[in-house]
Amino acid sequence: MTTSADWSVGFARQADADFRTFQLLQISDVPECHKLHFLQMACEKLVKAHLCGAGTEPSTIQASHAFVAKFLPRVLDQYALSLNFSNARAREILKQTRHLAQEVEILAPALKRGGQRPDNCEYPWEDNAEQLHVPLDWTFPPSRLIVERGGPTILKLIRGAIDSLL
Secondary structure (H helix, E strand, O other), rough: OHHHHHHHHHHHHHHHHHHHHHHHHHOOOHHHHHHHHHHHHHHHHHHHHHHHHHOOOOOOOOOOOOHHHHHHHHHHHHHHHOOOOHHHHHHHHHHHHHHHHHHHHHHHOOOOOOOOOOOOOOOOOOOOOOOOOHHHOOOHOOOOOOOOHHHHHHHHHHHHHHHOOO
16 A cells, blocks of 8 residues: 555655756756746645655645645745754745745646636636737746745755655
8 A cells, every 4th residue: 555655755756857857947948937837846746745744645635736835835944944054044035935935836727816817837828808828928927036036045945855855
């Protein structure tokens, strides 16, 4: 029988593959929406790996994409503490993870925030003015957030948190 620990490792391995793909795409001319799709998937699987490792029943989290905003900051907080990364700069960066996590979660097409945020990195969508938007042409907030102050450190924390589960 497959255990929660098995699921944790499975999710962590897939998060690792997704994050490595995101990193490889960062140095290519692949459209931003594709790069961010892999970041979104890596973060979602990292969170699910962490939850399964803490004993969450895997069947309760498999079908949902709505975990990143709530749990990614917690996962990164715990990982940062394990590194003794807790000075003023660390607190500022970890505060930024909450905003980045919310923006990353919205990248999943299933999450539209009550129709207020239909933008996603996979499928075209129509806005309230009935204008069609295509992800290839859209500028997503995480694109800016991962390169601004603290963004590279947050990406290192995500990488490290995945590694800590493998």
